[in-house]
Amino acid sequence: MMLKPLAATLVALTMMDAAVGAADAPLQITRAGSRAVNAGPAQWFTGEVKVEMLYTPSGAERTSAGSVTFSPGARTNWHSHPLGQTLIVTAGVGRVQQWGGAVQEIRAGDVVHIPPEVKHWHGAAPGSAMTHIAVQEAQDGKTADWLEAVSEVQYGPAAVPVGAPFSAYTPPTD
């Protein structure tokens, strides 16, 4: 019957894959300016947000990394990550808040870690863009659970001057 040669070919291909192995996989370099930059989708972000993926995992890996630039006032929706996230601020001034906590200012060189399942948002300051590298692990292929938008009241006072000390701001709860 005709199926035998096809089955034999599939088995041979599978064995070849196993024989090649990860140790022979090519090291990959993507050059500055060569990667796609996409708008952050409106159902997950408020304002202008640009997302440049730096790496997406394959095989046994589960970590992805992207550079995200928020225009002044732009921010994520509230969301959480099944296995957490680390934000490395590379430019500008921004804000981050954990549900029930104060809005905190973040600046270039600061690093934020959001533990698994913690509801939070992050974004730019009202008068400054902010860029961070975001590193997160996927659980069953999923890196985030997206929730509602961050309201103007939650985002906090727009009058804080860029460069001035920012007192942590806890939005009114009523």
Add this chain to the structure above:
Amino acid sequence: MMLKPLAATLVALTMMDAAVGAADAPLQITRAGSRAVNAGPAQWFTGEVKVEMLYTPSGAERTSAGSVTFSPGARTNWHSHPLGQTLIVTAGVGRVQQWGGAVQEIRAGDVVHIPPEVKHWHGAAPGSAMTHIAVQEAQDGKTADWLEAVSEVQYGPAAVPVGAPFSAYTPPTD
């Protein structure tokens, strides 16, 4: 007997831990300039290397991130990572090589991905420092398998001028 109250206390503490849960864990911010910077150990590196850990995982997480600065000519030993590594070049000019491949130049903004188990090294160019953020996943608590130092011949010609186009260099094999 005296053990009963202690046992009861331990059980109560365990239950409290479970009740708190990850969703209540605090978001952590480390500020620019506040993190420890350590010399890269001589058994793993050639030349002056500074390592600033940005985040180390806990609980179910397995991803760590660090900023590593190589002085001109400095480099890692040959090594591999059980679950791969992503290098995000943030400053300067450097070099990277996979075992059996060409030495390739990397510059600020370039991103290198090293697949799991691939033997490789990375470091600065002969005439320029290089800084990269390194992101890697731990497997059973281990992020790297360290091997022999990169010889001067393997490192490649020192005469390539900084800023000049760098032709990929394959070291002699005999």
